Amino acid sequence: MAKKSGKKPYEITSEQALAFIRRMQKAFPKAPRTKAGKARLQKYLAKFTDRQLRAVGRRVQGDLMLRAAKTIPPQNLRKRTKRKRQR
Amino acid sequence: MSYDSTRISEQLRVLEPAIADFIVRYNLNTLIGPAGGGQRQTVFLFPGGMGSRLMRAKTAYSVDGEIFDYDEAWINANTFLGDGRHLKMTRVGSTYRDKWNRIIVADGLINLFGVTPYVVFTLWCTLKRLDYFVFPWDWRRSVGEVSDFFVTRFLPFFQGLVQAGCNNADPLQRFSLIGHSAGGMVVNWTLRSGDAVLAGLDQAITVATPFYGYAGQLHRWFEGEDYLNGIGNAFRSDVIKAICSFPGCYAWMFLPQATFLANQAALTADPNYPLAAYPSVDFTIGVVADPYNPLTNAGLQRYPSFTSSGFDSVELASAQIVVNHLASSLGAKANQFWNIRGDTLADNTHNTTTWDWVPPTDPSPITDATFAAGDGVQPGWTSRHVDLDGLGRVITIQSPLAAHAILMDLPETIAAIAGILGIPFP
Numbered sequence: 001m002a003k004k005s006g007k008k009p010y011e012i013t014s015e016q017a018l019a020f021i022r023r024m025q026k027a028f029p030k031a032p033r034t035k036a037g038k039a040r041l042q043k044y045l046a047k048f049t050d051r052q053l054r055a056v057g058r059r060v061q062g063d064l065m066l067r068a069a070k071t072i073p074p075q076n077l078r079k080r081t082k083r084k085r086q087r
Numbered sequence: 088m089s090y091d092s093t094r095i096s097e098q099l100r101v102l103e104p105a106i107a108d109f110i111v112r113y114n115l116n117t118l119i120g121p122a123g124g125g126q127r128q129t130v131f132l133f134p135g136g137m138g139s140r141l142m143r144a145k146t147a148y149s150v151d152g153e154i155f156d157y158d159e160a161w162i163n164a165n166t167f168l169g170d171g172r173h174l175k176m177t178r179v180g181s182t183y184r185d186k187w188n189r190i191i192v193a194d195g196l197i198n199l200f201g202v203t204p205y206v207v208f209t210l211w212c213t214l215k216r217l218d219y220f221v222f223p224w225d226w227r228r229s230v231g232e233v234s235d236f237f238v239t240r241f242l243p244f245f246q247g248l249v250q251a252g253c254n255n256a257d258p259l260q261r262f263s264l265i266g267h268s269a270g271g272m273v274v275n276w277t278l279r280s281g282d283a284v285l286a287g288l289d290q291a292i293t294v295a296t297p298f299y300g301y302a303g304q305l306h307r308w309f310e311g312e313d314y315l316n317g318i319g320n321a322f323r324s325d326v327i328k329a330i331c332s333f334p335g336c337y338a339w340m341f342l343p344q345a346t347f348l349a350n351q352a353a354l355t356a357d358p359n360y361p362l363a364a365y366p367s368v369d370f371t372i373g374v375v376a377d378p379y380n381p382l383t384n385a386g387l388q389r390y391p392s393f394t395s396s397g398f399d400s401v402e403l404a405s406a407q408i409v410v411n412h413l414a415s416s417l418g419a420k421a422n423q424f425w426n427i428r429g430d431t432l433a434d435n436t437h438n439t440t441t442w443d444w445v446p447p448t449d450p451s452p453i454t455d456a457t458f459a460a461g462d463g464v465q466p467g468w469t470s471r472h473v474d475l476d477g478l479g480r481v482i483t484i485q486s487p488l489a490a491h492a493i494l495m496d497l498p499e500t501i502a503a504i505a506g507i508l509g510i511p512f513p
Contacts, residue, residue: 018313021167025318031165041164050201057200060314062492064137065268065464066303066437 010051017059088151090190091182095236097155098192099244101142102223105195106245109220110252116216117253128261128289128508130212130219135268135295135492136335137161138204139193139223141174147188155190162197171315172325176227176332178399183228183334193223205267207496208504215510218258220245226269227333230409234276242284263290263508267495268465269339271296271426275413275472278420290507292425295462295494298414299354299469300341302437302455305367305378307336308391308398309451324395331397337406338413340378341367341440346414353473359430359483360460360467370443370454379407387444395448417474425507427482427500428470429462429489436461464491 012020024044032038045053088096116127140162144155160166160174174191176183185191196203205221212219222241224233242259249258266274271293278291310316311326330336347354347365354362367376381389381403390398417424438459443452459466471481482503484494494500498513505512 021314022318024164025167028168029318029321031168031170041168045164045200053200054202057202058492061138061197061199061202061204062463062490063314064312065135065491 010055012055012059014059014063017056017063020056021060089182090148090179090184090188093148093151093153094190094192095240097144097190098225098236099240100154101157101192101194102241102244103248105220105223106248107252109218109245109258110249112213113218113249113253113256113258116218117256119216126261127218128263129258130217130508131262131264132205132208132219132221133224133264133266133270133273134196134204134221135270136226136339138197138267138270139226140195140197141191141225141227142194143173143185144190148190149188157192157194160191162199164200167314167317169317169322171312172322172329174227174333175325175329176334178332178334178401191225191227193225195223196221204492205495208501211501211513215505217508217510224270224273227335229334229405230269230272230276230338230413232334234273234280237273238277238280238282238284246284257287259284259287261287261289263292264288265292265294265504266296267294268296268491269335272338272413275424276409278424279412279417288423290425291420291423292427292504292507293470294427294500294504295429295465295470295491296426297339297465297469298426298472299346299350299362300339300366300378300410301465301469302341302366302440303464304336304339305341305440305442305453306451308396309445309448309453327391328397331391331399334402334405337399337402338409340406340410341365342410342414343379343407344375344377346411350414350473353476354468357468357471357476360428362466362468364439366439368439368441368456370441370452373441376442379403379410384444387446389442389444391445391448414472417472421472421474421478421480424472424475425480425482426471426475427484427494427503428465428467429491429494429497429500430460430467430483430485431463431489432460432485432487433463434458434460436463436466438466462489462491462494 027044028041032041141160142157143160144157173186175186246259264274274291274293307330311323315326316323344365365375369376436459437455438457441454441456445452461467475481484499486499488497502512
């Protein structure tokens with residue numbers, strides 16, 4: 001069994017994930033097709049740590065089914081009502 | 088062989104390595120004993136919509152009997168750099184072709200920047216020596232088509248290979264289906280099939296699956312997908328065209344009004360997750376705006392035009408049949424059906440929408456109006472079938488961590504699944 005790192009997963013917001021993707025889109029306006037282009041994209045992504053990339057991956061996967069993908073400010077949520085505990 | 092026959096043949100071929108892995112695990116479990124010591128069972132997991140990895144053939148289909156090499160088409164960094172729009176399909180008669188005639192098949196789970204869904208659940212299955220198989224599916228296609236492929240093509244193929252590799256043991260003697268999110272729609276459809284190959288079906292479990300639609304899909308017809316739209320929405324028009332070409336997406340919208348009226352008493356009566364009124368209304372006057380019965384108003388419409396977006400009224404009509412079927416009465420099948428839903432305890436789930444007439448389609452005519460309790464994507468009222476009310480077959484996971492994308496990996500969810508399958512937990 002792998003040892004627990006004790007580190008909490010690095011979490012980011014939908015806005016931060018979108019900003020990450022936008023920066024990548026700015027650096028690469030189109031998907032690279034050549035070997036050199038693909039290597040440049042790999043080099044670009046290698047600038048980020050695994051934790052950072054995983055945080056983006058987690059957030060994007062979580063957001064894809066959600067439209068629009070954005071953090072909801074607490075004041076926009078309705079007041080919580082007490083509800084019964086369910087099975 | 089036609090394009091479609093070749094695609095189906097390729098889909099089966101691409102799944103062979105995963106079946107080979109299953110055979111290795113199955114034989115190992117035979118040696119050390121199955122989970123719980125009871126009668127053995129196979130569990131098929133249907134990933135959520137967009138959770139299955141899609142692979143595109145490197146070359147175009149041209150002649151009979153070809154086999155292909157594949158590149159990843161969904162999802163990786165290139166998907167955000169314009170490649171997402173290339174998932175577009177074209178309807179040819181009653182079948183669909185992929186862009187450039189390069190066949191797309193589903194193969195495994197997505198892995199984006201090192202993150203793969205369901206790792207905790209599949210690890211638990213491994214530790215419990217459960218005979219599990221992750222069934223990747225092309226989420227662009229309709230639920231009925233995917234289910235039909237699973238039942239009539241995949242299961243006999245799977246059964247044959249496993250029997251050949253496992254001393255004639257039948258993996259379908261007893262099996263269960265688990266579907267997350269849109270994967271549960273495939274499970275729901277499959278449960279209703281009368282095919283003989285399903286004789287050994289024991290339990291059918293959905294997790295965070297919509298039965299009455301949700302708010303997200305309406306946005307996509309007009310807004311595309313933020314992550315894929317590109318800088319300055321450079322790709323948005325093509326992303327919308329791609330989304331409008333996916334028959335599967337047409338069945339993700341709020342339920343038809345007639346279905347709402349038929350189930351209104353049950354939907355309203357849910358003590359913690361009631362749906363008091365029809366969830367989609369006109370922006371100005373508040374009357375019902377039924378996605379499956381889009382009216383017109385003095386030259387204005389509900390959807391973008393076919394010429395600008397590819398939005399297809401034929402697909403809409405087909406999807407209405409699908410959603411009606413999925414919401415229809417389960418009869419005796421209800422005794423095999425379980426629904427697990429999530430509640431983040433934050434009341435942060437989009438619940439109802441208002442819908443303005445178009446044009447213009449930009450800005451989007453869809454506005455999220457209210458929030459409700461749910462898993463952040465699916466409100467609680469949609470993620471259970473009303474036929475299960477009172478049967479003790481709806482399990483609600485209430486936890487701040489019960490978010491849609493990770494619900495399957497939550498210990499509480501896995502414990503619930505273990506209970507249904509009769510496997511000790513943890």
